Amino acid sequence: MSVELMLVAAAREITDGAVCFVGVGQPSQVALIARHAHAPHAAFVYESGVLGAEPSRPPLSVADEDLVRGARVLVPVHEVFNYWLQGGRIGLGIIGAAQVDRFGNVNSTVIGAYASPRTRLPGAGGAPTIAGFAGRTVVVTRHSRRSLVDRVDFVSTLGRPEVGAGRGPLGLSGAGVTTVVTDLGVLRLDVDTGELVLTRRHPGVKVETVQDATGWPLRAAADVVITEPPSPAEAAALEALG
């Protein structure tokens, strides 16, 4: 139930007509829920150069035939990054993360030291450019002290460089990771402190539970609201995911 609420809560971040950069896995599931439930005109872009994807089911790879077949157009990989993402034409990015920290930095590179990692993760891929240039970026991840950490082991994708430091001087036109949606609730960036704070909890989840599961002293907003349960359209969309 809580993973389903995570997907539904993330889908609600997609407004109808938004142009949204997504990856495989949970971001694609989120896209499908949004399209079926409330955002039929949202357009989805994949790093493989698929613009306006309309998959019938979540793709395994970014070049799946089902993903490609109904696409508005296919463009080369350098074009999707240079003209569409860097060019400021993508309003929202949705990514997964192995680790995300209190300042919205994301790690998908290594656990441990880069030169001699305990665990070598796949790497940054499209995420740095998504967070750098999509209007804003949403991370979707399960909530635990292993995934929500005080400081990531390695900054693959930049949130905020340090307390109080802004992204403006870096020439990044995107706001970066502004929202983290988990199976316990939703965290949003507090622009004053530059850190993520709890703004929503899923039904039946206490604020203390979320704080216990977080690797830094997670602040809660003054008015933490409860996630609305899935609407009939959202429930149907979840069902259709299989």
Place this chain on the structure above:
Amino acid sequence: MARFAELSEAIAEHVRPGVSVALEGFSHLVPYAAGQEIIRQRVGDLTVIRMVPDLVVDQMIGLGMVATLVFSWGGNPGLGSLYRLRDAAENGWPRPLRLVEHSHAELANRFVAGAAHLPYMLMRGSPVGDLRSPHVAEVTCPFTGERATAVQALHPDVAVVHAQEADREGNVLFRGVIGVQKEAILASRAAVVTVERMVDALPRGSNEVIVPGWAVSAVCVCPRGAWPSYAMGGGYARDDDFYRRWREVSRDRSSFLAWGEGAR
């Protein structure tokens, strides 16, 4: 002018020990058959360039053929880790693997710079994050004074890619997800293109992705040359099951080595 050749000939001529080889195809048109031939010939000390290594490079790494990997995302799409890549990076097995790591945008743009014969390609914003590379530098725009990122041109010794069609003159046509194959061909000193089939003539006056035969070194006819990935219109689907089974085959060294014996 492109020379038609058997795959074994083309690989023996162009993919020699110690070369840098760009094996591109972004989850589609992965040059798997060509990769298998490189493996069959056990070409060693390679610098392999592939944005998403995929199974074919995982195999080469596990067989000790790769000295350096240039890449931007090293997972098994949708399925988690590439275990041979991980074993090399975490444990130096079967040999230490030097990683030249980038984001997708950086590596794609390194190919663009190479294809355009520029010293670097420019990207917006200062370099950020913890990844440090001698091929990425901060520069200042001479017109606006803004800080930007320069990514150094890449010039592989050879590009090895797969396309759908070639005509008798060695012009090659790519359909579907096109990745950076064209840039890889044009940035490299030589280019081997495997194709699903020969056709009498490719379209004229078209904006489809056609690389003229005079920009290609060798063309080899390899039906199903992208399996277990696929070639749009090639008549075979991506073999998702094989990608799943690869997880089990490659997860530990003994099952991988058993697979390796069969690949001789």
